[in-house]
Amino acid sequence: MKHCAIDVKNLQKVFTTRIGFWSRKTKTTMAVEDISFQVQEGELFGLLGPNGAGKTTTVKILSTILLPTAGSVSVLGMDVVSDTRAVRERIGFTFGGARGLYGRLSGRDNLRYFAELYGLEPALSRQRIPELLELVGLAGRSGDRVETYSSGMQQRLHLARALLHDPELVYLDEPTVGIDPVGARELRRTIKGLVACGKTVLLTTHYMAEAEELCDRIAIIDKGRLMALDTPAALKKRITGDTLFEIEMKAEDLPALQGQLDSLNGRLSLEVTDSYPNKKVSIRTAQPERVMQLLSPFLSEQRIQGLEVHPHTLEDVYVSIVQGESS
Amino acid sequence: MNARWLRLFWRQVDVQLRIRTFDPYSLLLFFLQPAIFSGVGMVLSRAAGQAQPDLVYTVIGGGMLGMWSGLVFTSTFDITRDRRDGTLELIVASPTSLAMVEAVRTFTNVVAGLASMAAAVAAAVFLFDYPLASVDLPGALVSLGMIVFGMWSIGVFLANFPVWSRITGSYVEFLEIPVALVCGFMYPIGILPGWMQAISTAIPIRWALEALDTALLGTGGIEYYLRQWGMALALSLLFWGLAHWLGLKIHDRIRVSGEMSAI
Numbered sequence: 001m002k003h004c005a006i007d008v009k010n011l012q013k014v015f016t017t018r019i020g021f022w023s024r025k026t027k028t029t030m031a032v033e034d035i036s037f038q039v040q041e042g043e044l045f046g047l048l049g050p051n052g053a054g055k056t057t058t059v060k061i062l063s064t065i066l067l068p069t070a071g072s073v074s075v076l077g078m079d080v081v082s083d084t085r086a087v088r089e090r091i092g093f094t095f096g097g098a099r100g101l102y103g104r105l106s107g108r109d110n111l112r113y114f115a116e117l118y119g120l121e122p123a124l125s126r127q128r129i130p131e132l133l134e135l136v137g138l139a140g141r142s143g144d145r146v147e148t149y150s151s152g153m154q155q156r157l158h159l160a161r162a163l164l165h166d167p168e169l170v171y172l173d174e175p176t177v178g179i180d181p182v183g184a185r186e187l188r189r190t191i192k193g194l195v196a197c198g199k200t201v202l203l204t205t206h207y208m209a210e211a212e213e214l215c216d217r218i219a220i221i222d223k224g225r226l227m228a229l230d231t232p233a234a235l236k237k238r239i240t241g242d243t244l245f246e247i248e249m250k251a252e253d254l255p256a257l258q259g260q261l262d263s264l265n266g267r268l269s270l271e272v273t274d275s276y277p278n279k280k281v282s283i284r285t286a287q288p289e290r291v292m293q294l295l296s297p298f299l300s301e302q303r304i305q306g307l308e309v310h311p312h313t314l315e316d317v318y319v320s321i322v323q324g325e326s327s
Numbered sequence: 328m329n330a331r332w333l334r335l336f337w338r339q340v341d342v343q344l345r346i347r348t349f350d351p352y353s354l355l356l357f358f359l360q361p362a363i364f365s366g367v368g369m370v371l372s373r374a375a376g377q378a379q380p381d382l383v384y385t386v387i388g389g390g391m392l393g394m395w396s397g398l399v400f401t402s403t404f405d406i407t408r409d410r411r412d413g414t415l416e417l418i419v420a421s422p423t424s425l426a427m428v429e430a431v432r433t434f435t436n437v438v439a440g441l442a443s444m445a446a447a448v449a450a451a452v453f454l455f456d457y458p459l460a461s462v463d464l465p466g467a468l469v470s471l472g473m474i475v476f477g478m479w480s481i482g483v484f485l486a487n488f489p490v491w492s493r494i495t496g497s498y499v500e501f502l503e504i505p506v507a508l509v510c511g512f513m514y515p516i517g518i519l520p521g522w523m524q525a526i527s528t529a530i531p532i533r534w535a536l537e538a539l540d541t542a543l544l545g546t547g548g549i550e551y552y553l554r555q556w557g558m559a560l561a562l563s564l565l566f567w568g569l570a571h572w573l574g575l576k577i578h579d580r581i582r583v584s585g586e587m588s589a590i
Contacts (some may be wrong), residue, residue, distance in 0.1 A: 015585055016584075065419060066422045066583075066589065067582040085422055088421060088422045093420070095413065095416070100414055105345065109342070109345075112338065113339075113423070114417070116339070117335070117422070117423045118421060119331055161417075195332025
């Protein structure tokens with residue numbers, strides 16, 4: 001039976017800043033207003049939201065870097081406020097971007113330093129550091145100063161640092177920011193490997209395709225509030241908009257297709273354009289399964305030269321939720 | 328101190344030496360600035376008709392200034408750099424306390440600052456032929472140890488302020504010259520007004536430095552040394568206590584304010 005790795009209840013975080021020299025004024029910013037969610041052990045959980053939504057603040061509270069203003073946060077059964085040190089020993093985290101490393105030290109020396117901060121025994125440290133450098137593809141450059149690394153290499157070194165003490169729970173805050181597509185794919189493969197090893201991962205990202213590919217469940221937050229929480233598939237079902245079919249076929253087959261589509265009694269929009277030597281038909285419908293049925297005889301008789309279906313993506317869901325909120 | 332803390336200590340010293348102490352800015356602080364002060368003092372001594380420079384106030388004073396300036400600037404800049412580079416959050420969120428990391432860093436900075444003192448003494452001996460025959464060596468070494476311990480305690484105390492916020496951190500740097508003035512780094516403390524002497528009684532460096540000056544002249548008795556060292560030790564321990572108390576307060580405060588990542 002799986003246990004709850006993270007339990008967040010009515011989390012709130014308010015930042016107070018004082019401005020002015022002579023007449024001091026207090027300005028409050030509600031970074032997290034009211035967020036509750038649970039993450040199960042072994043789950044890869046995504047936290048999505050626009051800039052300033054409260055993702056990083058939430059991760060920093062879970063990492064014990066910030067204290068919550070209200071609400072409770074339990075990590076691996078421990079309270080992040082009262083069991084701070086015990087929580088720190090069992091979690092690993094990375095924050096996006098190139099910050100968080102000592103540029104004048106080599107990649108290996110950065111890991112050695114953090115290994116000491118996490119109290120790794122020397123023998124374990126000597127074993128873990130080469131393994132992790134190999135895992136993140138930096139074994140060949142481990143002796144070079146970090147300031148000579150590309151941003152992608154620095155991101156990968158962050159991941160190695162986060163995994164040094166073999167934590168049960170890993171927070172990855174925008175881990176693929178600034179990484180080229182090949183490097184991002186490698187990193188996603190590594191993240192999947194972490195989950196396969198039984199680790200629990202909480203991932204924040206701006207990349208919808210990444211979240212869709214990786215996450216078991218996704219929470220969408222905006223303006224410090226939880227807007228939606230479900231599996232990627234279930235989230236996509238929430239969208240009721242049209243699916244777009246783009247078909248390429250010969251002009252002489254067009255009347256037969258239009259005849260078939262008439263059975264939908266106008267519950268679609270149809271647009272025909274020239275795509276020499278054929279015609280391109282664009283169909284927008286809220287009944288994609290029915291349209292697919294009507295197209296199947298044309299497909300089996302090879303009267304369709306090309307077919308593209310554009311179903312809803314997680315990005316559509318995200319935009320719909322975030323824009324719906326702002327409007 | 329168990330093996331784990333010893334390993335952490337040496338790793339931190341190693342990192343500190345490589346990323347901070349051998350930084351060109353630090354080398355200027357540790358060597359060039361005290362060399363300028365000592366050099367000007369020695370030249371002025373000669374111009375005033377003295378065959379040899381005043382060892383206590385010109386030579387040792389320059390070395391003291393180098394140690395102190397190096398400590399104030401490197402200890403505040405360490406935190407500023409950590410905040411800017413995003414490593415402050417990583418240290419705070421690790422199982423090792425920031426206070427421990429700060430203590431080792433400050434120790435490294437103070438010990439590295441001894442290079443200033445060594446350079447100043449070497450200049451006095453080899454450039455100005457200052458004889459060291461009358462120096463009470465054991466008394467001087469213990470007094471120097473007390474200076475290191477006193478500076479270390481003040482450094483750890485002060486390092487809390489730049490952690491607290493960037494603004495309070497910048498105020499710490501203003502302490503460089505006032506502390507050097509009230510502690511009489513480059514002149515006898517007796518020439519200062521009474522209120523300045525009163526302030527200096529709360530600073531452990533003042534007591535240890537007086538003992539060092541006396542040991543260099545070879546004029547101190549055991550009672551005198553014990554009083555000076557006792558005051559230096561007691562005040563240093565007081566600063567350690569204050570540093571610990573402030574460190575706990577600030578650890579919670581920065582987790583409320585989010586100041587760790589503010590750049």
